[in-house]
Amino acid sequence: MANMTKKYWSLIDSPFQKFAAWVDEEGRLLRFNLRAAGAAKVDPEAVNNSRMLADVQRQVTQYANGKRRDFDFELMAEGPEFDKKVWKALLDIPFGTTTSYGVVAKRIGYPTAARAVGKANGANPISLIVPCHRVIGADGSLTGYGGGLPLKRKLLEHEARVCGTRLDLFG
Numbered sequence: 001m002a003n004m005t006k007k008y009w010s011l012i013d014s015p016f017q018k019f020a021a022w023v024d025e026e027g028r029l030l031r032f033n034l035r036a037a038g039a040a041k042v043d044p045e046a047v048n049n050s051r052m053l054a055d056v057q058r059q060v061t062q063y064a065n066g067k068r069r070d071f072d073f074e075l076m077a078e079g080p081e082f083d084k085k086v087w088k089a090l091l092d093i094p095f096g097t098t099t100s101y102g103v104v105a106k107r108i109g110y111p112t113a114a115r116a117v118g119k120a121n122g123a124n125p126i127s128l129i130v131p132c133h134r135v136i137g138a139d140g141s142l143t144g145y146g147g148g149l150p151l152k153r154k155l156l157e158h159e160a161r162v163c164g165t166r167l168d169l170f171g
Helices: 050-065 083-089 102-107 114-122 151-164
Strands: 007-013 017-024 028-035
Touching: 007 028, 007 050, 017 050, 083 102, 083 114, 102 114
Parallel strands: none
Antiparallel strands: 007 017, 017 028
16 A cells, blocks of 8 residues: 655754654644754655744744643554554653653553563654653663653753752652
């Protein structure tokens, strides 16, 4: 089945760093990359069009300015069913809080699958929006992050600041 949906991408500016995002013609979010490098090659069929991603830029700017805690995009992430369960659970982690891979595993009904949750977390194609940065190690360590640990810390510190709390790695 040929997928004839048009796709668009653009770089997304933020005070944290430059990101890149992809939407379909209905504006559904397909991908959000924490790194802008190589974005043009991610999906060669996608057309670079910042107008089609104006809403993504607007919501990221509001988030960065502390004016938005939840994003309202329709998400169209591709991946295995287990990963989709994990990504859905990530959306329930409140702004300004953190949780562990083990807690997420329990929440989706696979209490022994913390490592698989970590893998799904790492494969999250819609970073930031699906807040994988809010998942940390059970010992409070930041653990791996696709955007690099300094960015993970920056995002968590930003959210804590907006909430008027200190960054507590055991939220």
